[in-house]
Amino acid sequence: MVTCIDGHQMARQGRAGAALAVAAIASFFAGCIATGLIAGFAPPLAKIGQSFGAPEYFSLMVLGLGLAVVLARGSVIKAIAMIVLGLLLGLVGTDGNTGGTRFTLGITELTDGIDIATLAIGIFGVGEIITNLTQPQETRALAAKKITRLWPTRDDFRRAFPAVLRGTALGSILGVLPGGGATLSAFAAYALEKRWSRYPAQFGHGAVEGVAGPESANNAGAQTSFIPMLTLGIPGNAVMALMIGALTIHGIQPGPQIMGERPLMFWGMIASMWIGNLMLVIINLPLIGIWVQLLKVPYRFLYLAILLFCGIGVYTVGNSATAVLLAAFFGVLGYVFTRLECEPAPMILGFVLGPLMEENLRRAMRISSGDPAIFVERPISLGLLIASLALCLLVALPAIRSKREEAFQE
């Protein structure tokens, strides 16, 4: 996404091929490093995860939500409200503990809860289409000029390489944090590159570092975000929540025990990540010419295709026509949120963590026989809660606030 800021400018200068090639290579490099990191760090982390009880899990998720607040753009209170809204949406359906149905409005399909694919496609896919169409034509006109050369120059490589290294390091760290992941890493890497660069003026006008840094951070973050999911069973972001869903369908419960119980699956997954990265490069590099052609498709055709694939995608998840109607509803909601400057990403995280948090809250309360002090009596849980509180206070401080606004403006 951030890659597009400078990638798009490079495309306008006729260097779309170079931009795509740099992006592909940067992704591959970052992917290799991040895969190595998962293989190295997941086993010891899983050991720690095994000592976690319900209160610790609950506090860890609070920390994740706190991070989502810090990383959201704009008003802090709105971000918190969006999280609460997401938590509420996550509760729709049948309550696992009592068997009672909640907020289903009498719609049969909702007794299983809202599918995350429906919510995400509605909010991000359909909502984005509406938002784009309401903007004036010029701003999204993709001027893919004549493409002069497909390959990056030697100078491009020389400038991109350090950016790739920095992006990979940053993305690997941010990916592990709950609430982090790919998008955030890319944003942070872009800000970092801009500050670090000797030619900051070129940023936003086709700087190759602006493509290489965020792209590698993006990929590194996407992969290291597997670490909390595989070791603790907690999805750090919406994508990991989808992964958990996919694993559960196959009868696999992600968590600390996964490495002991299914070592083959665990290492197979890590190997497949690396192969996936390799395939990406092998497939992408020769096809760059074709992707560049795709850029020439005007948005007025593209949105119809995206809209249709959103519709078919949502329908096929559960062969449910109701899901398509729900996605349309969430599309409207997504558009409204964008216009009201309420960021939907914290809501998605809340939605994912909602049922997990409720479950662990209930368990913790049963352990302590109804005494909420259990969260501050356990040292790990207390530490996590203090960290979350510190995060929220940090955002409220004016100095950090202006810096955060600055970072997101770039």
Place this chain on the structure above:
Amino acid sequence: MRPRKHDDANEERRLSLEREQTSSLHGFWPMLARRDVLAGLLFIGVAVFGLWLSRDYPIGTALRMGTGYVPRLLCWILFGLGAVVLVQGLREAQDARALSALRPLVFVTASLVIFGLSIERLGLVISILLLIGVGAVAARGLRPFETLLAALVLILLSWGIFILGLGLTIPVWPEW
């Protein structure tokens, strides 16, 4: 947003600009159309709706939480947060016109709703035609011929990908 340090001339200009803008932001309707006012009302609205829906859910105790314990708790928190956002919006003058340009909103949503309603009864081909036909109205400047071409390409593409390629069980033609 807190203004950063400006030199005096800049500050002066900014203030006069702000005054100009705020003059058109008062009165009941412009005030209601402010971003944070609407957002606050939205949050409060959802919270009240949630509280009303969960009015009969058993709450239980902290030890044995009932179906309604966590939902009602969250609704009250959302209500409070919404109220704060609302008050902020009322105090700070902001750009109005939070919602405009209804055409894409109406037609994109309508096309998807129609698609959802028709896919099982009328099949993939007719549903795509309907979705493209209604969806094309959302953007200006799409000619009828182009729309038809786009529909044909997309029908072939989705038939190739989803039916042939992935073997999904979507009805292609209407069931008689």
